[in-house]
Amino acid sequence: MNLDFRQAAPEDSEWLFDTYRRTMKGFVASAYGWDDDLQQAGFAKSLRQGACQIVTWEGNRCGFVHWDIEPDLVWLRMLCIVPEMQNKSIGSAAIAKVMSLSSYLQKPVYLNVFVCNRAAYDWYSRIGFVEIENDGKVSTLVLAPTV
Numbered sequence: 001m002n003l004d005f006r007q008a009a010p011e012d013s014e015w016l017f018d019t020y021r022r023t024m025k026g027f028v029a030s031a032y033g034w035d036d037d038l039q040q041a042g043f044a045k046s047l048r049q050g051a052c053q054i055v056t057w058e059g060n061r062c063g064f065v066h067w068d069i070e071p072d073l074v075w076l077r078m079l080c081i082v083p084e085m086q087n088k089s090i091g092s093a094a095i096a097k098v099m100s101l102s103s104y105l106q107k108p109v110y111l112n113v114f115v116c117n118r119a120a121y122d123w124y125s126r127i128g129f130v131e132i133e134n135d136g137k138v139s140t141l142v143l144a145p146t147v
Contacts, residue, residue: 001057001088001089001090002057002058003055003056003057003062003090003093004055004056004057005053005054005055005056005065005094005097006053006054006056007051007052007053007054008047008052008053008054008064012054012061013044013047015061016043016047016052016054016064017040017043017044019061019063019064019080019082020039020043020078020080021036021039022082022083023080023081023082023083024080027114027116027117028114030114030116031114031115031116031137031138032137046066046077046078047066049068049077050066050067050068050069050075050077051066051067051068051069052064052065052066053065053066053094053097055081055090055093055094057085057090061082062081062082062085062090063079063080063081063082063085063090063091063094064078064079064080064094065078065079065094065095065097065098066078066079067098067101069101069105069107070107072107073107073108073109073110074098074101074102074105074107074108074109074110075109075110075111076095076098076109076110076111077111079091079094079095079098079111081094091123092127095127099143102143102145103145105145106145107145108142108143108144108145109129109142109143109145110140110141110142111124111129111140111141112138112139112140112141113138113139113141114137114138114139115134115136115137115138115139116137121139121141124141125141127143128143129141129142129143130142130143
């Protein structure tokens with residue numbers, strides 16, 4: 001599968017939120033409840049921070065990865081793959097991009113994952129992320145940079 005990455009543009013905003021809603025609504029609702037307007041406002045605010053890249057395959061958008069570089073770490077804000085494109089190594093390619101950046105900058109990668117999202121939690125654990133905090137709803141994971 002030949003994937004491409006491109007910087008998200010303002011015209012992607014609606015697609016980005018729809019992808020977030022399609023992939024995350026069940027987990028957010030389970031942990032906190034879902035308010036569409038509140039989620040859309042928070043999502044738009046988050047996108048103004050850091051970098052967001054669209055993952056494409058054969059010209060079609062199939063997911064996005066959003067991260068922020070802080071003074072002492074790389075924060076993976078979101079990694080969302082459209083449901084019908086999941087389990088095709090697209091997420092692996094997206095996280096590899098962030099892990100490569102982490103390695104280059106020699107900064108650890110941090111992320112939050114919903115505890116109820118066992119598939120994502122287990123996947124992050126398999127690729128080397130370690131839990132450092134858990135409030136019962138959200139777990140914070142960290143991956144040390146490779147040398």
